[in-house]
Amino acid sequence: RTTFKWLWRATYLSLFLGVGAVIYNGYSDRHPEEQFAPDPEKKTLVILGTGWGSVSLLKKLDTANYNVVVISPRNYFLFTPLLPSCTTGNIEHRSIMEPVRQILRHKKAAVKFYEAEATKIDYERKVIKISDNSDIKGTINETEVPYDMLVIGVGAENATFGIPGVRENSCFLKEIRDAQAIRTKIMDCVETAAFKDQDSSEIDRLLHMVVVGGGPTGVEFAGELRDFFDEDIKKLIPEISPRFKVTLIEALPTVLPMFSKQLIDYTESTFKEEHIEIKTKTMVKKVTDKTVEAQVTNPDGSKSMITIPYGLLVWATGNAVRPLIKDLMSQIPAQKESRRGLAVNEYLVVQGARDIWAVGDCAVAGYAPTAQVAAQEGGFLARLFNNMAKTEALESRIKELSSNLNLKPGNTAEITAEIEGLEKQLRRVQDVKPFNYSHQGSLAYIGSEKAVADIAWLNGNVASGGKLTYLFWRSAYLSMCFSTRNRVLVALDWIKAKLYGRDVSRE
Ligand code: FAD
Ligand code: NAI
Structure with missing residues (x-):
């Protein structure tokens, strides 16, 4: 009887905690904290796509470090593993969609989102041509977005192997x-x-x-x-x-x-x-x-x-490889041999291009094209970018302190100690291991x-x-x-x- 009583208590407690978590999550979803506008002096980081790779990156990225712009023809994230269940109505389609605006609203610094398709990446000029392919048209339907850093996570399209019909x-x-x-x-x-x-x-x-x-x-x-x-x-x-x-x-x-x-x-x-x-x-x-x-x-x-x-x-x-990716590959000589997508190195940098990274099904990193891989790649890039921003901040502080050291020769011990501490932090932050899929x-x-x-x-x-x-x-x-x-x-x-x-x- 005592075991039975405890079992009931445990059930009640877990039910209570479960319901509490649902209510709390619902409340915090509807009442996000104030967002601040990003610093225009910071680098522009453009992220293409709202799939597994890009959204995993966005989830962990500290958006206060960059001017983040997200571009995708789909204004939601889709949980693909349960998509087959939607074909028969076992699951309703909206249950596995998460609006990207909802995701972005919870980031520390505001993120721009454009519902558009990237139609060309001009990697020499560092601009992306985008086009609004939705049914409702405005007066401007095509424009360009410049970037300092670009992450491509546009996934792949369906392979048909040119089979007729x-x-x-x-x-x-x-x-x-x-x-x-x-x-x-x-x-x-x-x-x-x-x-x-x-x-x-x-x-x-x-x-x-x-x-x-x-x-x-x-x-x-x-x-x-x-x-x-x-x-x-x-x-x-x-x-x-x-x-x-x-x-x-x-x-x-x-x-x-x-x-x-x-x-x-x-x-x-x-x-x-x-x-x-x-x-x-x-x-x-x-x-x-x-x-x-x-x-x-x-x-x-x-x-x-x-x-x-x-x-x-x-x-x-x-x-199969998307036309946007095929076009970019044709512009980069180092991608000539790649057939199944953008060849990337162990830090997911697109080979032969500057300041471009690729994640998920559009990247060839030696792994199967799965959500698991794309999500881990996105998470890796978030850590990499967070570290890059920390590195820059630490380097500029060290630079500032070093010049103070030269200007105020009397007060060196304290400043030297601070510089040493920052250099230690810098070494730790800079020690980013290559991407390793688990x-x-x-x-x-x-x-x-x-x-x-x-x-x-x-x-x-x-x-x-x-x-x-x-x-x-x-x-x-x-x-x-x-x-x-x-x-x-x-x-x-x-x-x-x-x-x-x-x-x-x-x-
Ligand atoms: P996607 O998730 O496909 O996202 C690509 C994004 O880019 C989309 O938002 C798209 O709208 C956008 N985009 C496309 N073109 C452009 C453009 N020109 N400009 C800007 N944005 C663009 N994997 C698993 O590990 N486990 C599973 O159980 C599993 N189940 C699956 C079930 C199904 C039915 C399918 C189809 C796939 C499944 N996968 C599963 C595979 C998994 O979904 C993919 O590997 C994963 O979605 C790849 O992530 P991604 O970010 O590269 O691309
Ligand atoms: P796939 O590439 O895994 O399989 C496609 C199959 O089609 C291959 O076995 C191929 O031999 C066959 N095929 C190709 N051309 C054909 C033809 N003309 N006639 C007959 N058969 C032909 O593709 P899929 O299932 O769409 O998966 C894509 C990726 O998504 C994979 O990496 C997969 O692992 C992942 N995925 C994972 C899931 C999971 O883990 N539960 C669920 C769905 C997808």
Whole structure:
């Protein structure tokens, strides 16, 4: 009984503390401290993008040290790991978006934000051309922004490898609008398949959801899609449920090549149970409005072509370099050999350029293009820039004291001691180690409330898959959400979907 009593008390206390934290966070979000205007004498630091790399930099940057300008066509940060859940309405899209103005309002010194796309970086003149590509146009839609220091964190675009028909006919899964388009299209296919007197072969085509790319994006989406069907659509429109089919097409011999062998096997067997067909060694060569044409490598090594009819096609074959980055690379001779993005050194400085750094998917630093890498790179640059500002401040103080020393030769002991102290601090501040990525592990949701995880543990690796890993996946991503507001919204969405089901109304 005593244990029971203590357990209740602990539950009450944690609930009380949790609610208290939510209220406190909400209050401080709505009542930020006064911000001061930055000193115009300070250097202008321009940051391109509001994704994982740039926002992690902004989070830790002391904005009082620079005139910070942020430029991005997206005025919010997007928590991409939960984007596949938005395609089926398991999570509402606004729950994983954090307005960038909200983030910037909490910085010590004010930061300028322009919702615009950088269209050209002129690294010789140190200016960026920007363009307002939103639907509402003012009288000025294009202008230039000069910089002293530039951080490029513009991410990557979807790779299509020039395969005909991909751009015109498939949905991507990178941005919020992609997830919304997929959600609408799933329901459109379902409702059209359920149309009175619908042709039988057309029902099969409309209810065939094809995913190209067996990387984590494709796998997570296929899992979410199957859940949506099994948990909601099947109950609401039972007559079409036996015809619903998900196929995942992958060019390589396995899906999730970055995970350990046992997790690949686990994913493949789970997909089999969930009736998700995996077609490996199958490379899509052409896409039309209703079919996918793919080349299959048969077990004897011979190749044959197959045609697969589809209702919804989601294209998830990884990243390609953005035109802005390609253009900058073509201006810098040292970037000639780089193919997958801006080659950077161990301090994330763009090779061959002055005062330009790059983070995340647009940079080639020898790591996978993941949020984890981008976030650590952004954090590293914040520490680097904070240190650079401290160095400058210390150097100028030392200079000032040294000249005092010359002017007032009688009062040297005190000044010399202060200079020595400052020099010590300076050596500590200047000792910045190169960027070193620390891999925490990989996680992926595979449907049916199961997840796979390769977690870095004591210089080794722990592989796990199943329902418990799914609970770990949920709590890990919930804790990684950008703000308390995001955490609360995501948790409420999960509860809402569990209690009432996903919303199947088509927007
Ligand atoms: P992004 O986060 O893509 O941000 C780029 C920013 O630049 C955006 O704000 C964009 O609007 C802006 N921009 C674009 N063009 C311009 C321009 N011309 N001028 C100015 N700004 C511009 N990684 C993980 O580690 N774990 C996961 O679970 C995970 N899940 C994912 C799920 C999905 C569906 C996807 C698509 C990716 C996932 N990733 C995950 C990968 C991760 O999202 C990326 O590696 C990460 O977003 C890269 O960060 P970034 O800052 O380089 O780019
Ligand atoms: P990816 O590059 O990881 O996988 C794309 C897959 O598409 C590859 O396996 C490739 O062989 C296949 N492919 C390419 N062309 C093809 C074709 N014509 N036909 C058939 N298959 C083809 O891309 P993804 O999944 O979009 O991930 C991008 C990055 O984001 C990766 O670094 C990934 O690790 C990260 N990410 C991480 C997640 C996680 O940790 N849970 C979730 C989503 C993305």
